[in-house]
Amino acid sequence: MSAAFVIVGASLAGAKAAEALREEGFDGPLVLIGEESERPYERPPLSKDYLLGKAERETIYVHPRSWYAEHDVDLRLGAQVTGVDPAAHEVALADGSRAGYAKLLLATGSSPRRLPVPGADTDSVLYLRRVSDSDQIRATFQTASRIAVIGAGWIGLETAAAARAAGVDVTVLEAAELPLLRVLGREVAQVFAGLHRDHGVDLRFGVQVDRITVSGGRADGVRLADGSHVPADAVIVGIGITPNSQLAEEAGLETGNGIVTDARLRSSDPDIYAVGDVANAYHPLLGRHIRVEHWANALNQPLTAARAMLGQDAVYDLVPYFYTDQYDLGMEYAGYVEPGGYDRVVFRGDVERREFIAFWLGRDRVLAGMNVNIWDVNEAIQAIVRSGRTVDTGRLADPDVPLEEFVG
Numbered sequence: 001m002s003a004a005f006v007i008v009g010a011s012l013a014g015a016k017a018a019e020a021l022r023e024e025g026f027d028g029p030l031v032l033i034g035e036e037s038e039r040p041y042e043r044p045p046l047s048k049d050y051l052l053g054k055a056e057r058e059t060i061y062v063h064p065r066s067w068y069a070e071h072d073v074d075l076r077l078g079a080q081v082t083g084v085d086p087a088a089h090e091v092a093l094a095d096g097s098r099a100g101y102a103k104l105l106l107a108t109g110s111s112p113r114r115l116p117v118p119g120a121d122t123d124s125v126l127y128l129r130r131v132s133d134s135d136q137i138r139a140t141f142q143t144a145s146r147i148a149v150i151g152a153g154w155i156g157l158e159t160a161a162a163a164r165a166a167g168v169d170v171t172v173l174e175a176a177e178l179p180l181l182r183v184l185g186r187e188v189a190q191v192f193a194g195l196h197r198d199h200g201v202d203l204r205f206g207v208q209v210d211r212i213t214v215s216g217g218r219a220d221g222v223r224l225a226d227g228s229h230v231p232a233d234a235v236i237v238g239i240g241i242t243p244n245s246q247l248a249e250e251a252g253l254e255t256g257n258g259i260v261t262d263a264r265l266r267s268s269d270p271d272i273y274a275v276g277d278v279a280n281a282y283h284p285l286l287g288r289h290i291r292v293e294h295w296a297n298a299l300n301q302p303l304t305a306a307r308a309m310l311g312q313d314a315v316y317d318l319v320p321y322f323y324t325d326q327y328d329l330g331m332e333y334a335g336y337v338e339p340g341g342y343d344r345v346v347f348r349g350d351v352e353r354r355e356f357i358a359f360w361l362g363r364d365r366v367l368a369g370m371n372v373n374i375w376d377v378n379e380a381i382q383a384i385v386r387s388g389r390t391v392d393t394g395r396l397a398d399p400d401v402p403l404e405e406f407v408g
Ligand SMILES: Cc1cc2nc3c(=O)[nH]c(=O)nc-3n(C[C@H](O)[C@H](O)[C@H](O)COP(=O)(O)OP(=O)(O)OC[C@H]3O[C@@H](n4cnc5c(N)ncnc54)[C@H](O)[C@@H]3O)c2cc1C
Pocket: 008, 009, 010, 011, 012, 013, 014, 033, 034, 035, 036, 042, 043, 044, 045, 046, 047, 079, 080, 081, 082, 107, 108, 109, 110, 111, 128, 129, 130, 155, 244, 247, 275, 276, 277, 278, 292, 293, 294, 295, 296, 298, 321, 322, 323, 324, 325
């Protein structure tokens, strides 16, 4: 059997795994295979500073170009893995070659869900996942005077904010009653609705997209099920993602909402691991499997996987974390709440001015917290979530009570 460690997926999680393997002392052959032609880069700037034209291309990459050769990482770009053979310990590539592995890490991430309506395959219906998508959307902002955004999730809202900054009129079309409703619940979703309204975005909730209307081969608007028409020079779609778990499925690994792993990030095959957007990992703190579609997870899981691949004791149990920047609102969120899986939200601070912390509670325990335009408190929020203690909600709401009191 080959002594090589092979990583499939050369994005944030894949590149951090290569780094962690070298830092943890792995000195065997290390192959990092990615189907994109770019070396590994981070995606958050693609809907924020890079899209706004405030960040240079060079700032998005995970490592400098020279890093891979310096660390003896065999980086194969523009190379798609088409199959995994667990019995032979080999992966097959689209060019017909094969690569043997002793341990395999799947960091294949996720892909945007496509909008399943007539007209959606037209040019100028745009998705945002890759840097080339961000380039195309930024170019569109230069020529379009109005756009329609389908989906008021993270992609939809961050793109709407960037479009407004570029002076483009925006209509957001969302199936649910509020933006980000499944993740944040009604109380905090309203804050984001207010934010976008205040910046001139036309928000339409509870709508059903019937078709993309097209003229001259280009999208010119969106027809809704109620018969109304939203004219637009371009349409941007952000209606969620699906994990890229086909390779694992076809190889006979346990899958279901991604690749199912244990807390060491090991799949049902003892020599195959998974990290990042594609991993549905058992989380000891939450006592269940979760698949996290956020940057911090792709950044941090690889160290655990690398250690486990090297036979060390390692468990991934960090409190889930993510952030967003939209207009003048910056926030961080720590914790995990299932849709509707909380009893109440406690606010501390000034919600009107959008300077506050929101806590989601279940049976008087803090399940998650979000600091909005208040900084240097997220570590304390994570500690509160981790402690799992019951809290006095009156004191939790009082900005004069130090957060450390709730950690115990
Ligand atoms: C525009 C945008 C903005 C975001 N902003 C934020 C943010 O502000 N905060 C936050 O917390 N999260 C954010 N996210 C989410 C975050 O970027 C993802 O969670 C993260 O990229 C996941 O990393 P990953 O390496 O697991 O997967 P991915 O980034 O999806 O990378 C997987 C890589 O594997 C490659 N691949 C897949 N299959 C194969 C194959 N068969 N062979 C070879 N290569 C393959 C893919 O081409 C891709 O390059 C954002 C995402 C996007 C798209």
